[in-house]
Amino acid sequence: MTPPVKCMLFDLDGTLADTAPDLANALNATLEHFGRPPLAFEKIRPVVSHGGIALISLGFGMHPDDPGFEARRQHLLQVYLDNICQNTRLFPGMDEVLQTLHEKNIPWGIVTNKPAWLTDPLMAALPMPCRTQVVVSGDTCAHRKPHPQPLLYASQLLHTPPEQCLYIGDAQRDIQAGKAAGMRTACALFGYIQQQDQPLQWQADFHLQQPGDLLALM
Numbered sequence: 479m480t481p482p483v484k485c486m487l488f489d490l491d492g493t494l495a496d497t498a499p500d501l502a503n504a505l506n507a508t509l510e511h512f513g514r515p516p517l518a519f520e521k522i523r524p525v526v527s528h529g530g531i532a533l534i535s536l537g538f539g540m541h542p543d544d545p546g547f548e549a550r551r552q553h554l555l556q557v558y559l560d561n562i563c564q565n566t567r568l569f570p571g572m573d574e575v576l577q578t579l580h581e582k583n584i585p586w587g588i589v590t591n592k593p594a595w596l597t598d599p600l601m602a603a604l605p606m607p608c609r610t611q612v613v614v615s616g617d618t619c620a621h622r623k624p625h626p627q628p629l630l631y632a633s634q635l636l637h638t639p640p641e642q643c644l645y646i647g648d649a650q651r652d653i654q655a656g657k658a659a660g661m662r663t664a665c666a667l668f669g670y671i672q673q674q675d676q677p678l679q680w681q682a683d684f685h686l687q688q689p690g691d692l693l694a695l696m
Contacts, residue, residue: 483662483695485638486579487629489647490590490597492527492669494572495604499565501526504558505533508550514538527649527670529591530555559596563603569668571689573607578693580608585636587612589629589645589655591622612636624651626659633659644695646686653680664692 488494491501502523506516517537525532530551531542540547568576579586587610590597594615601613612635614628621627633640645656648669656663665682668689678685686692 481642483644484584484642485633485636485644486584486586486692487589487632487643487645487661488586489527489645489649489652489666489669490588490592490600492648493646493652493666494568494588495566495600496569497566497600498523498526498670500561500563501533501558503561503564504554505537507557508534508554509537511553512538512550524670524672530558555596559599562596562600566600566604568604568606569689575689575692577607578696582696584696585611585638587614587632587636589614589623589632591616591651593617623647624654624658626655629655629659629661633661644684646692650675650677650680653682657681664695 491497502519505522509516514537522533522536525536533554534540534547534551538550576586592615594617597613597615612632614632616622619627619631629645630640633643640660643661644664645652645659645661646664646666647653647656648666648671653663653665663682664684664686665677665680666686667677668687671677684695
């Protein structure tokens with residue numbers, strides 16, 4: 479018999495919160511600063527989950543080893559930090575999910591590859607119906623996703639066995655990390671899925687068209 483879901487863990491960008499508007503603005507501000515034309519939001523959105531390196535690669539067509547790449551990445555991150563929650567919000571329906579978790583006393587947390595110096599101010603500023611008990615950032619543990627260590631650490635902090643946890647994410651590394659941790663996984667199809675991605679082949683246990691689909695799994 480499949481054990482019930484007694485804990486939910488969320489990826490942050492593209493799963494819990496729609497951070498794409500602020501990250502797209504930071505990229506376009508960086509492009510403008512370095513004399514390049516802006517990109518359409520629709521082109522930037524699918525890349526957001528993959529972080530600053532992917533955004534600079536997209537915007538400038540540069541490789542991380544190229545001269546000037548790191549200066550551009552640092553500029554983007556500073557602009558983003560200075561405007562970290564201007565237009566970022568929970569995905570529609572996620573507030574009801576979090577409120578229901580709170581009312582049912584189901585522990586929940588966030589496991590993200592975003593470094594703590596960006597995660598913490600975002601979480602402090604993000605309008606939410608209730609606060610999470612656990613936030614594991616990309617530099618909290620020795621390893622990041624797709625390694626299972628951050629997920630196992632979160633389940634330990636929430637005193638819930640991994641097999642009773644559900645991890646929700648919008649990238650293949652999220653599903654890989656969840657499966658490696660022995661958790662059930664859910665793919666957020668409403669998140670930042672790239673055109674070449676094939677999320678139905680990632681072998682997640684559940685596929686979510688919208689956050690409200692999680693209510694049936696509680």
